[in-house]
Amino acid sequence: MKEKRTLMLPGPTPIPEHARQAGAQKIIGHREKECEDLLREVTEGLKYVFQTENDVLALTCSGTGGLEASIANTLSKGDKVLVLCTGAFGERYATIAERYGIDVERMNFPWGEAVDVTRVEKRLEEDTTDEIKAILMTHNETSTGVINHPQPLGELAEQYNCLLLVDAVSSLGGIELKTDEWGVDVVVTSSQKALMTPPGLCLVSVSPKALKAGEDSDLPKFYWSFKRAKDRYDRDTQTPSTPALSTLYVLREVLAEIREEGLENVFRRHKVVAKAIRQAVQALGLDVLVKDEKIASKTVTAIKLPTEIEFTILRQRLKDEHNVYVTGSKGKLKGDYFRIGHLGNVSRTDVLATISALELVLQKEGLEVELGTGLQAAQKVFLEEERR
Amino acid sequence: MKEKRTLMLPGPTPIPEHARQAGAQKIIGHREKECEDLLREVTEGLKYVFQTENDVLALTCSGTGGLEASIANTLSKGDKVLVLCTGAFGERYATIAERYGIDVERMNFPWGEAVDVTRVEKRLEEDTTDEIKAILMTHNETSTGVINHPQPLGELAEQYNCLLLVDAVSSLGGIELKTDEWGVDVVVTSSQKALMTPPGLCLVSVSPKALKAGEDSDLPKFYWSFKRAKDRYDRDTQTPSTPALSTLYVLREVLAEIREEGLENVFRRHKVVAKAIRQAVQALGLDVLVKDEKIASKTVTAIKLPTEIEFTILRQRLKDEHNVYVTGSKGKLKGDYFRIGHLGNVSRTDVLATISALELVLQKEGLEVELGTGLQAAQKVFLEEERR
Known part of the structure; x- marks a missing residue:
């Protein structure tokens, strides 16, 4: 399957x-x-x-x-x-x-x-x-x-x-x-x-x-x-x-x-998912383009590509091995950043699938990534949200 | 149902x-x-x-x-x-x-x-x-x-x-x-x-x-x-x-x-359906706007409204009593003509449903319409086509 x-x-x-x-x-x-x-x-x-x-x-x-x-x-x-x-x-x-x-x-x-x-x-x-x-x-x-x-x-x-x-x-x-x-x-x-x-x-x-x-x-x-x-x-x-x-x-x-969900809850869900993505990729040692949380988008995140991996390879492996779709960057960021979209019908499960796939591909590509680090960071954001 | x-x-x-x-x-x-x-x-x-x-x-x-x-x-x-x-x-x-x-x-x-x-x-x-x-x-x-x-x-x-x-x-x-x-x-x-x-x-x-x-x-x-x-x-x-x-x-x-159907067959089907509609409404004593068969559309037919019935009533009864949808006319024809579209996914059954509904509504509105006259005219077109 x-x-x-x-x-x-x-x-x-x-x-x-x-x-x-x-x-x-x-x-x-x-x-x-x-x-x-x-x-x-x-x-x-x-x-x-x-x-x-x-x-x-x-x-x-x-x-x-x-x-x-x-x-x-x-x-x-x-x-x-x-x-x-x-x-x-x-x-x-x-x-x-x-x-x-x-x-x-x-x-x-x-x-x-x-x-x-x-x-x-x-x-x-x-x-x-x-x-x-x-x-x-x-x-x-x-x-x-x-x-x-x-x-x-x-x-x-x-x-x-x-x-x-x-x-x-x-x-x-x-x-x-x-x-x-x-x-x-x-x-x-x-x-x-x-x-x-x-x-x-x-x-x-x-x-x-x-x-x-x-x-x-x-x-x-x-x-x-x-x-x-x-x-x-x-x-x-x-x-x-x-x-x-x-x-x-x-x-x-x-x-x-x-x-039915309520606009406030929709925005809150986007905030949590965005934060989980940001925390997770940073826990994996990746850089996000936008450091300042206040102006960081809640719908899309640009992440610096590790020098060890080309975007076309990352994209293809995420897609072929995990059926996870991410995209590249435009204009002056092209080739240096990739982007994860997290808007609309997005949930915690999507975050977990994406981060897990990213960890596995990066490790297989020879990067020093400890499996589960990103996932754990995402979970912490979920827990924090539950305790609010 | x-x-x-x-x-x-x-x-x-x-x-x-x-x-x-x-x-x-x-x-x-x-x-x-x-x-x-x-x-x-x-x-x-x-x-x-x-x-x-x-x-x-x-x-x-x-x-x-x-x-x-x-x-x-x-x-x-x-x-x-x-x-x-x-x-x-x-x-x-x-x-x-x-x-x-x-x-x-x-x-x-x-x-x-x-x-x-x-x-x-x-x-x-x-x-x-x-x-x-x-x-x-x-x-x-x-x-x-x-x-x-x-x-x-x-x-x-x-x-x-x-x-x-x-x-x-x-x-x-x-x-x-x-x-x-x-x-x-x-x-x-x-x-x-x-x-x-x-x-x-x-x-x-x-x-x-x-x-x-x-x-x-x-x-x-x-x-x-x-x-x-x-x-x-x-x-x-x-x-x-x-x-x-x-x-x-x-x-x-x-x-x-x-x-799969083949473009020639698609055009042929449209011709037959259009002809069946034209023959049927004329058999019912209705006038079509375009008399000349050579320039008559194979996708839409404008039909003169009998003086005894208003378009809004015809439309509503066709819709409410038969679930058949036709439309009115535009510009200088508005109020005098109604239009039947017969394009795309249209078949003989659609012609029969439409003509039957039209006959029934016209009769119920007091027009002198002999039930089945239009249907028979349509059937004759179908038969003629089968014998081609």
Whole structure:
């Protein structure tokens, strides 16, 4: 019997069994009442996870499409924006904006570190003519495993009268994001991350301020026009184009499960799993990229590759011998780090399977690893959590 | 026991049981070999259905997104295009182009009629400065149930050196479309129509001529850049963003089924079903919008509502009493016609269920309908087909 698959990628993530089977339900017409009920339930569930009263739109595309939509819907050609880049996904957000003729100012931070809010504040202070229309940021930088806290940036956006657009693709539903309380105008996430649903849906919350800004937007869009989606939903609880129905079936189940577990418990579970992974790999003598626990991601961890082993070999052995899937790194970290994703439908068992496999492969590759050291460190985190 | 559902919409369409269940398979990493194999199999299967050696790209969006992509990738701001409008979807194609700042010239044809090629030819002859960069057309106009034959337009596009972009959303896989032989540069279809797959994927074939034209395109795009998708597929058989994996699982199965049935047989089946529907409703004394068999769609039929019954009542009774789903009409036909979709996973049984339900409801609504008349007409078409 083949070992059970342990998918530890920063997306796509495993789907809970019950929800996965729901995706195989027979198809319904997208202009029928059954579909309106489906979309309403999903939207209400999303509002709970987004912690928002804003409109939440379900677009049929991946997260990248949603990031593009966040720009195309709120900005105009030549608008100046400040993009906070802490890794590859901050870079990507900037690149998309550039393709749309936006005047992009990148504020770069070292990979592995978080946004330094004082630098942002200083820059906004200097912007005496209110040239900067929006701040674009990555909540959880998937390439490095760093959390950038949106709250202080929401306050600055309010104070300096610009929009705050947040890429929350690998965070929403795994790491706290209080959309309304923190003043985030647009939050973009996708179905295949902490929302434990197949890829194909992008979920976007849009504040009244962002909708207002969008009224003057001159960038071309039709398919992912927020206005078109909002108007249609408000009118008859439908989407302008045929939505990814089967994916919505799954998402409805997942959202019900999240509500049942309770958002606080979901975040807590992610924290415990992340800590267990971090403690375990460090107990094995491996370095994590992000040392500071406060900014360390609860959904993905970048770990330094020991010099004795190449990533392709580590990946292949973990996969072939243990059916455990991890991923490599991007951009300037490529070849030096590997990443373990731990978001969505992750449990202690997944941590144990992953760490055990890692210990065995590293030892077989000739590294000095005492079997069980990482597992023990993980167990200690579990015990500590139980005693809380 | 509730009557079995008979979904006779022009999309989304029912999914074959085996394929539907395949969509509930466990998720895999989109950068893993398993996903590369999946994408390769799907792409090869699509090339068979598209009858093309061109690149076929799988975009995660609906058909509308693909239409937008066909414009954004091949044209530039201010380019002149000729849009052949025979109904609501031709109109939509024109509207999307306008949103992108394209100089749109609509050539309108009466709803219910097909494109008059001589008018197009005349217009292209007048275009002595080669101003017209592309012809945009709808292969199967879903709102009226008319087929516009792409072949003569492909010849004109060749002769007058412009691109031919074809909306084949409700035709591909149900009505013959010889992409290469007919010289179609871009063919756009989506998963939830004749391809019998859940909504969420848009499949696009792109000719070398269209790719070449796209090199100079100045319209903003990132998510659905053809170049980005093609380069990534050519490099490592992957997609730039996470694709709709579960939907690809289903599509792989469906494409295998289509290959097994054989494209010619698939088209033949659609013809027989379409003819049976047309003959049956006419035997009941109902009028079809498209009288000319040669241009009558093989995937959707628009039928005049008897004056004695309102569409909302017909729809509701068919649904509540027989679990049969039909749809209304759009634009200028709204309220006067209803439409039966008959594409993808449709069979004789579906025709019988639909016609029987229609007969019963019409009779109960007080119309003079002799039960069995429509059914008999359908049977005659089946018999004729068996004797071929």
